[in-house]
Amino acid sequence: MAVATELDLQALKRVEQRVLWLATSIVHHANRVRENSSGVKVGGHQASSASMVSLMTALYFGVLEAPDRVSVKPHASPVLHAINYLLGRLDRRYLTTLREYGGLQSYPSRTKDPDPVDYSTGSVGIGATAPIWGALAHRYVAGHFDVPRGGRQIALIGDAELDEGACWEAIADPMVAGLGEVMWVVDLNRQSLDRVVPDIAAGRLAAMFEAAGWHTVMVKYGPLLRNRPELRARIDAMPNEEYQRLMRAGAAELRTRLEVPVDDLGDAELLATFRDLGGHDLTALLDGYRQADEVRDRPSVVFAYTIKGWSLPTEGHPANHSALLSNEQYRAFAAKLGENAQDPFAPLDPDSPEAHLCAATGSRLKRGATRAVPAPKVPDDLGRKHTGNESTQQAFGRFFVDLVREAPEVADRVVTVSPDVGTSTNLGGWINKAGIWHPGDRIDWFADDTDTLVRWRESDHGRHIELGIAEVNLVGALGELGATWSRDGQPLLPVGTIYDPFVARALEPWSFGIYAGGQSILVGTPSGVTLGPEGGAHQSVITPSIGIEQPGCVAYEPAFGQDFEWCFLHALGQLGKPGGTSAYFRLSTRPIDQTLHTGTREEALAGGYKLKPHAAPQVAIAVMGALVPEAIEAARTLTEDAGIDVEVVCITSADMLFRSFQARSGLGDGDPKTLERLFRKGVPIVSLIDGHPHTLAFLGSPITCLGVQNFGQAGDIAELYEHHQIDAESVVGAALDLLG
Template identity: 60%
Template sequence: MVSESQSRTVGGNSAVLAGEEELAVLKSIEQRVLWLSTAIIDHANRVRPNPSGLKVGGHQASSASMTSIATALWFHALTRDDRVSVKPHASPVLHAINYLLGELDESYLTTLRAFGGLQSYPSRSKDPDPVDYSTGSVGIGATAPVWGALARRYVDDHFGAAGTGRQYSLLGDAELDEGAIWEAVQDPMVPGLGEVVWVVDLNRQSLDRVVPAIAADRFQGMFAAAGWQVITLKYGQLLQELFTRPGGAALRARIDAMGNPEYQRLLRCSADELRARLPGKGSTAGPIADLVASLEDTSLLAALRNLGGHDIGALTDAFDAVDDTRPTVIFAYTVKGYGLPTEGHPQNHSSLLTADQMRSLADRLCTDLDRPWAAFADGSPEAARCAAVAGRLRRPGHASQPAPAVPVDLARPAPTGTANTQQALGRVLLDLTRKAPEAASRIVTVSPDVSSSTNLGGWLNKVGVWSSTERPDWFADDAETILHWRELPTGRHVELGIAETNLVGLLGELGATWSRWGQPLLPIGVVYDPFVNRALEPWSFGIYAGGQSILVGTPSGVTLAPEGGAHQSVTAPSLGIEQPGCVTYEPAFTIDTEWCLLAALGNLGRPDGSSAYLRLSTRPVDQSAAAVPRDPAARERRRRHVTAGAYRLRGCESPVVTLAAMGALIPEALAAADRLAALGHDADVVCVTSPDLLFRALQARRGLSEDPAWILDQVFPADRATPLVTALDGHPHTLAFLGTIRNTPVTTLGVTRFGQCGSIEDVYRHHGIDTDSIVAAALDLVDQRARTEVVDH
């Protein structure tokens, strides 16, 4: 049960509060938004030529259930500092509103889901009109404004001028089934975000059916328990007035107790059928029957549909009642397909109106099917309201700060001794605070409760943890405390709860501040590599929306030998290659990690920038094996090769085989080369730092992209083309394409099974990526080549 202090029901005399004239204008605009959104989808499916016959699609019913909410928000409550995330299937509503506000040219209204036209779902990077948040992946777009609020606050604390607007999410009730929703609601950073406002379009339908259970009360309690303000808009003014009449209390109790499917079925009834069905059975049937008998057909049908989410006055009151000291959720009861012939039908999710239905709708909404895009007449109250709102919402331009210059090399001496690439992460961040303080001031790290275990401890001690208010560090005077948890507004690390989805959601928004407020950040998120898969979808969506960030997965692979199969990542390297808008790196040495991280940071916060994924390891490796050249020019050449994807770590005069290895397996590749040489078979050893960039270079050489291809000739020159053995701590297909660079035979070694606990030696042997396995694979290729040469001779 939600307490009165936590939840308020808005409605009743809303028409008096908002003003009759304003309500009339807003209602007229709502009807035009309903028409335009329906017509946009109709044109894409029924009018526009479709030679292939492939279904175009669109969601007229889902758009219709949102029109009242969107109209009340845009034309009453919204300010230019606010941002709105619109549920995916209501994208035509957003485009219709932008058209009425003069932010979308009429020519685009016929291009929904056409190439180069309006996207299927709101897209910040691809739609021609203003879109604040990309949506489409259910639950992720809804939570984005939460992370947008945090990003805005971070920018404002550190650089100022980020505004104070609200962050709205208009989401469908089915999105509340998504775990990402509740991970965000419960994160400890969220309860203080008073600018966050969610409006749930509670139409009680999913894609295939009417949701059978009444879940609203349970959801309200869950939000209230998380510290949110809960506002419920269940009934509109007509129903509220009916409830005050004789029999009204019984009618309200009847509807309150009614299951969703029964209520939806009543929406499909005629007035006579409604009079027979609505009273139900029992002692209250008589008073209800008397009440509905007193109503005219049109009044009865209108009252049943008069839910709070379609009452403009109740909606405007709700937006005015938002408590800006804590997050707010508004549960707005709606009818899916409201105002359309398909309203309330359980299979109306993707249904489309016929030509006759469209003509009838046009007549009822006072529009013209033959002139579907007609604007409001000049001088009309609606046109004046649209012009006034457009002026109010027009955002001034902002001066964009250029991304900070990031050094490409910190000029550290060639490393010696034993170290791992994970350690290099924290060291590079600390070095940047001394050698490139302007760039370091833009770095913000994010972690889901794994800061110390991923080597960020030194960085945290240096820069502090970000909090909107300073909090005491109660362990500051404890002599045994190594990690100092100083929380203050100037901190540059954000610590979330353990949910990886929240981590990458925030990364996406921190990575978009360069385009929202002209303040570029360099966000780095650190997560255990086995959980990159869990985080990949929302991170990918953030990249799609224009967010640029670095995701660090560490520790990684079956190299985590004692941890067992549950914590050994297999597919992450290839996923990095497959992710658009992202460069993946897996360095083997600490100096390689430094160069790759600096290159990735240099690509952030700019219009032509990109994200990066770094896969790091905790395996101790002898750093002298990197053989970093001492000559400055040779060192720079090595650095360029490292950041381009690969370098020849060891060369010989006449190689008969090439060993191309990545990351933690470089020691095995070097040991295998030594043993092969002892057997009389010299081998080149190539250290692959980015299979992603090598694949792009290969595509460019084939004319399939504009990426640079020079690295292929430098590292895999034609005159040194030999059979290849590839090896990595991950799925072997990650490097399988290397054989196509010179059309050479290739044997790919890697991990294709769940791991085992044990020592590195035992686990590597189990998966066939140990030194013995590399030597055996190379000898097989040498023998095969020898046999082929004999046959050719």
């Protein structure tokens, strides 16, 4: 990013006006012109867009360079599309398609919009933090592979968005303080959706950023207010609510209520001076961006004071968030700007200075094609013999050591991320081999301590990233690390570890990362009430269902080390490429006898296999994950004590089986034969899972579903299994009830 030294400010001002008009017209057409056959509100955000027009005009036309990437606040998407149109990056026909099927998305989308979008936004707080993790991901991939130079990573956010905890979790992470390419621009319009933001918060917010190691810049006033110290002091002392109220006042009322000398100003001049905020002064904005650009040893934040609904009839009104201009207001607005309401999207005069500025900016920001490097081929297995008693979490820890040995070219692409739980989720061996990634070497003060089992060697060559205890940061980083194949042409294979009970906490940003094109593997471990002594706070129940329901992701819950290895290798092979998918693994700390395993790789990847087959079973026990021993014991009891023929089916992926279930009705892309292979029609089923029982309720009929439906408590797992009715005796009872 570099601020232009010679810029036609008059042309820039005319571009700003054009961007305001186009953004307003995009929303107006979607709501007032385009036919709406359903009658459902289309919506849009003219006021939120208007407050961003000056910030984005100064940024795109006066500051940005081709390598820079920008995350645009969700409600300013019309401004982004207007700018892309002026830069020649969006066909005119799309300007009438906002929120239309196949048209411009409600919020900026990397994967669904027809014009260039650097970051998907829409979920408040996540788009703001994405450039932080984008900067981290670019630094990582640039330090390990040959990629073009990266630029600034910029987030344009609303001040109310700073209420989101995701923002402060990211701002405060120690890793972030050294990312000098990060810049946030805060649209400080003092309004949220329903109200004026109480009090005066900018100074407090700036202090919080500075305490976290950020460089702060304030762009508060334009030249009119800078030359009126008494009026400026009066405005400085106002709470936000008073300023917004006075913005709606006429000149006579304003003179009375300001209580400072303004008699030398005419009515129009007084109203203009009172509104002369730095966020709408292009010169002040360019200077603020210049100040931020001069500091590269830490992140920067620019606070730009703006007016929500700037220049619109609704400006400053507390209820303007979703307000739309009427047809009469729209025509009056066109007359005010000298625009044509009958042809709102007409191109600029090609000989005008503003058209030349747009053309020059479009040329400057044009990016070359990314040279895509294919991800390495992942082997089908690693040659390990899984013997004795082993948990899937142990298999996970050993996996990476085997991967380095058997497939080093794949291991080179792996990057693991954890929120301060790397060693407790069995990554210690991998961390010792791969090292900790950090932007710059750090001293390991415990290197000579013989009692230290994990060597905490930090450098820019490491392949494990350890963040602070904030799961949202973890999945934010995963999403951007999983997008380098499309951003930088270099695929990574990102794997994040998290305690399974906290998957729900991280779900929204991880889901949004998948939506934005990030491909990664999330490992939740340990899981369920099987982690008995940890108590109810650390016992996950709903995560198996989440795995089924998450788009763009395949969920696995293997019981055996071999199944884990096969499925995990397959999941790695789906990362870092067009059409790839993410994966979620739910693992356990409970050791299981590996000699019980009977499945093949193809069966494990398809979703399950017959662990204990029978030619003509009277009942089937379908079990997933750590409860395999209970299923085997129940089958033995039913056979030996009641003479009942039992078949035990080991499920590796309820997700894949549900896809098979849907495919039988012609829905989705699963294999309809998988369920037919595993379950005979009409044979009663007892399903068993250390999670919510409805997860497997689709398997067949008649069926009894056993699982965990209540919050857990501490205790030995035998006690807890009995308490939740997922022990062998409960399975036997359920089978007998089904058989009458």
